[in-house]
Structures are given as C-alpha cells and as structure tokens.
Amino acid sequence: MKPFHWFIVACIAVVGLAVWWKQPDRDSPARLNYDTVGVSQGLTPQAQALNLDKNLDVSLLPDIARQVIREGAQKGLKEQAFLEYLLREVSTRVGEISTIDLNEDGVADPILVKPEPAQGDKYILLSLRVPDPHAYPLPEGRDAAAWKRVETFEVATLTVSLDEKALTVQAQPDQHLFPSQAGQHYAVNDTAPSFLSMYMTMRMVDWMFMPRMYGFYGPGWGYGYYRPVPVVVVNQNRGGALSQRGYSAAPGSAEPAIRGSGGGAPQSQYGRDYGKTPPKALGELKSSAAFKSRAPGAPAAGGGFGRPGGAPSAGSGSFRTAPRSLPRGGGFGRGGGRRR
16 A cells, blocks of 8 residues: 555544544543533422412511510510410411411411420520411310310511510521521511610519429410401501501511521421421422412412412312301410419
C-alpha cells in the first residue's frame, strides 16, 4: 500500500475514534454543567388545595392574646380565674375573625384552645385547634368530658413569655394548613412600664409559666362558649370586629422571638407528633381537596376552607358530613379540672 493510502486510512481512524468518544453511552461519565440555578415549581397541588390563608389572619393572633392578657390583669384575675379568662377570650375573639370550615357545612368551626405550660422554659403555649371533620356532630356545649375527646387539627400556636423587660407573644401557623407561611413567626412585645409593673406586682411569672404541682391547668379544651355561627355571618361581621378591637398585625419573621430549650421555636405536643407528616385524617382531607379542585366544573365559591366565604358547597366529597347539631351556648372544656 502506498504511503498516501496509509495517510488516508490513518485520518479515517482518527475521525472514527473522535466520533466514538463523543457517544453518550460510553463507560466514562458525562461532564455535568453546574453553571445553572434550580428553581422550585412551588407548592404541590395537594398543599395548595388546603390553604387557610384567607380564612384566618395568623398575624393578628399575637395582638389578640396581648390584649386579653392586659384585660385579665386589669380585672385583677389570678391563677385559675386568669387562665379561664385567657382561654375563653382567645377562643371567642379568634372565632370572631375565623372562617375556617373544614367540613364545609357553612358553619364556622369552633376554635378550641389547649394550654401547654413549659415550666423549664418559662413560657406557656396555647394550641389553637379546630375539629376533625370526622368529629361531627359535635357534643353539646356543656358536655366538657365529650369535648375533650373530640379529634382535632392544630391550626396555629400562641406562645407567651414574660420577664422584667417585656411580655412577648408569638404566633406560628401550622405548616400543613398554612403551607405558604411555613416557617413564619409573628410576634409582638408589650413593653409598657405600667403593665409590666402590674404583671410583676401580681407575680404572674410565678403562677402562669411555672404552675404548682397540683397542675391547675388541667387537660381541658376551653373555656370558650361555642355558639355556631354561619361563615357568611362571620364574613359580614369580621370588619366590624377588627375595627372595634383595634388589632395590629404582627410582622412576620423566619427567626422566632421566643425559643424553646432546643433553640428553635416552641412546639406543642401536636407539633412534635406531626411536624413533618400530617395526621392521616388531615392527609386524606388534603388529598380530597386536591381531587375536588381538579374536578371539571368544580364550584368556585362557597363557605368551606380556602374560600372567602358564602353559601355552603353543594358538592359531595369524602369528607362531607351530616349537618352539625346546633347546641346551645355553653362552656366547652369547663369543669376540666385539676390534675393531681
């Protein structure tokens, strides 16, 4: 073979080797391009389908509790009487502005308040909850024992701490029911000298945050007065209630103003149990809501969760329940007693 022919063969071999090297299925891994930015597509349809942002303004909760604490102190209430006033008024006043209606029967869900004092950390946490749709029909208002057995979902927590510099109230929404606010904390500080002096004079820090061994907090829900109110009525009256009460929205922050012994924001027992994974019933509710939101011809308005309010939905879903009985007003959680 002539030298020129050898040259041609060599060129072909080089070109063939180069083509083979460029093939993606060779054993050597392909180089990755790290010069890029990953962007999330946002909340999942399941999370977005059950979002209570429009049903309860969590940023108002700290000022609600701050006002109630001031009023209870001005009334000279202490220990058990103060606790009952705090729970009753927080329940009532949050109920005035909440249009949460998880079972979609057109009636606003009652706001249940469960106190959880943390003696070592010197704060008290209030777990704000609403009934699981499976819990309907609800007990009579005066049946304290039955109310304690009602299955619930936590919607938010309120944490109260006090020292000689300030009374601090912090609210944190549940990440499963307020997915767009996950990780947010809303806090207000009461630094008015006259009120701080009052709190210290009545030795509030001794009995509110470090309860005695007999445990006057008790295991109850309460001490509110449940009077069923249609969602449309709450919507009609909410503006007047906000104007009359004069609540101020607390600023949101990713950093908690009150921290527990672990360094993070205080959590209720519910939050510790279901921080990452919601209760099974809530997961099913979220899936049901996501399915209904994708259904052709799904109603766009109604009195249920995630909607601004109106008439109850006429649609049928796995969590529709029989209309709730309308008990006469009475204190739920009352008589819930002392723990020895």
